Amino acid sequence: MIYLYVEQIFVYISFLILFLVTLLNLINFFFEIDKINHFSNNGMKFAFLCTTGFLTTRFFQTQHLPLGNLYESLMFLSWGFSFLYLISNVKNKKRLSAPVLATSALLVHAFAVLSLPHKMRESMSLVPALQSQWLMMHVSTTLISYATLLFGSLLAIVLLSIFHGEIKRYCVGNLTNNFEFRNKNYPLISKNFPKQIITESFSYSLFLNSRKCQLIHLLDKWTYQAISLGFSFLTIGIISGAVWANEAWGSYWSWDPKETWALITWLIYAIYLHIRINKKWMGKGSAMAASMGFFLVWICFLGVNLLGVGLHNYG
């Protein structure tokens, strides 16, 4: 019983703090008050500790990693978001990822706490199929990958929704003063190569340093970094799931709906990474692929549970 009370305390405190942190971040995003940064960072650290406390309590209660049912998975996801918040805090202070991450953590937490029925929140004993060491590695890497991929896709959605008409090819990618305006765009320039290039780059460099272009560039950079990290984790998650399935049930791929949707998510992010290389489709195409990835991750995580068939339907 004591476990239950401790859990409840952790959960509700972290929920409250996440709410406050989200509010502060959104206010900061619009009004740029300096002190708020300090408060929100510390608040997020505290919320992170509370969520970790909840997960640890569950671990002590059930003797396995708290990843058995939907409630615990959602709390783990929220934990992942707050962890990402703290990591991106280390890298740069003034950032766009903070409101996005705080809001995501809050919303997932709220969904887990407020709308799941009490019955589902209890810690249940594992069904025989889940009693394995692989549980820890497979589910945890997959959930962390969901968190990072959702973060990256959210940034791509932000990019598209704010700048949908105006993403120019040269705002993403190499943001240097001298880049190629060569034969592709201006085939006749090659004779006057030195002179005109300087003129062109001068006028464009003014544009490049503009705030809008910098913002686009930053969003694209963060999207790429988050999605590339999430892609590695997703690969490891899918593969560990396949190896577990082979060791336990004899086939590493059985076209289970959840497996298949994880593969589809993997494919869409592979498409994103490949579009990013192509110079023609770089800015807008990649953002669209990443935005579609957002919905696919949610379908993969929650949607297939609603279908009710397959190995994964316990949550």
Next chain:
Amino acid sequence: MNTIQHLSTEAPSVLGGHRLLKSSSCSYFVTTAHGFLLARRMLSGISQPEKYRRILVNSYNRKQSNSSNTTVKTSTKLPSVDHLTPSDAPSVSNAEGREDAASSSQWKERKDDGVDVRAGFSSGKDKKPALLTDSFEYFAFLRRLKRTAEKLLSSFPLAIAELAIIGALCAVGTLIEQGQSREFYLQKYSEDWAFGLFNGEWVLNLCLDHVYTAPYFLGLLALLAASLIACTSSRQIPLVKIARRWRFVNSGASISKLDFHETLPHARLADLAVLLAGDKYQVFMRGPSLYAFKGLAGRFAPIGVHAALLLIMGGATYSAIGGYHGTIMVPQGLNFMVGEAMYPAGFLSQPPDSFDTEVHINKFTIETYPNGEVSQFRTDLSLFNLRGQEVSRKVISVNDPLRYGGFTMYQTDWGISTIQIHVDGEGPFNLVAAPLQTGDNKLFGTFLPIGDNGLAGAKGISMLARDLQSVVIYDSNGAFAGVRRSGSEKPITVDGVTIIIDDIIGSTGLEMKLDPGVPIVYAGFAALMLTTVLSYLCHLQVWALQVDDSLVVGAKSNRNRAEFAEDLGKLLNFVPEIVRDRSMENIAPIISSTNEELSMQGTSAKMDNESSRS
């Protein structure tokens, strides 16, 4: 004389070239029936990327010139187009013109880079006897076919489209339930959706009930594999070769063409070298020029990703056509032969000797938690060989299979086979139980007939069981009579008959697999995990050239990393600018232009971290 003859035969002039090609293409239409490729080549003027062709030609040329140095004199004769006159146009009868490297487009684009294509080929033709020329041309033709295929398959939009369509088909497979019977689909999709375009019939016709083994899906996967191979061999490997080959530029102009370049006045190469070495670059210096790189793994890793994917696909294909699998539901206490339960998956399946093993189920138990939920299924198995000796014994459970002789036995299912009862003191009788409900909530039932009404009007006592512990008993009218736990020895009287439930005998559902492709797939998995992580390393290359007093620095990265420009800029900020102070020249002679020093270095030396900065 002979060589010049061949020269003019093969080298199509601007004027006579098309005629030559057309005639040769006609002959090819006749001979090989692959003329459409030639025609397409002619018409659209496809030519390979310059660099790739030059690499190939270089390597071929080096091979040929090593092997034959007698016909070198033809190289001097190799001119630009102007030297050939219409009189040199070949006779049509001898038109066996080799298309490879003899096409007009290549001829036009060939710059004066000293590459001796003609010498190579003509000397090759000299050496080979006339009989082999056909096969030589055949190989050349195959090579060109391969290059065309590569170019088609490694196209970027095709790759994206493939990935997207495979993803969409996978999604369709989850929306429509797979693997059910024909009637299921006809009934489920009986209303015509999409204005009559989509209904149960269409589901079956389009193979949507088994999308993942449908021919178009497998064809798409094969196409994806082909694209992977083509992309790796035609784009990535040459890029790796070029990336490793391009070193030590000697002119400032080529450095200025790079994405990132800067000119540092009054700077020394050695300072830059030290700074780069400190930033974990591998630095090479030769004379006034410098080349540094970092993260070469980032070039190889994408190739590794594609190779790992191909490994996985290959292993899965091998599993699909070369394995065995089988499911069997065995009541406790009975035996079965492994080989009888296994079915081959494809045409490459080879049964191993271990299929002659007999499996005996000693005991099957279901363990439960205190709250009644199932905690584990356990089966105690013994394996006997043909001589009756026990070769293996293990208790398997759901996540813990038995591996023996190449095949693996998994615990996947369970059932109830019989209910053992005593009736009116007589027995024990085994009543076979039938599954009334399968899936997660299993229900088994059996029937004890009473009286003698024959088969049609049989009346009796029904017994239902959900697990191996208790039985629910109903009388002849279907009314609930009681519950008994197995082994409790408590009798129950129903319809005048006394029944004691002795035991509920379960049966274990085992799945057996022999999967030869698993090691390949596991290797592919490991490679994929590793290379996916590694491919985020950027391959950074820096070139620098000391031009008089200043330093021209250029850099290139393969990942479009914008931070790279900033980082390199910050690093370049640290390169000291040497101010020539005439008054101090006697006291501090070190601080002077060190061009002479650099030119005296001469050899390429690898710098390490301990070099000090002046």
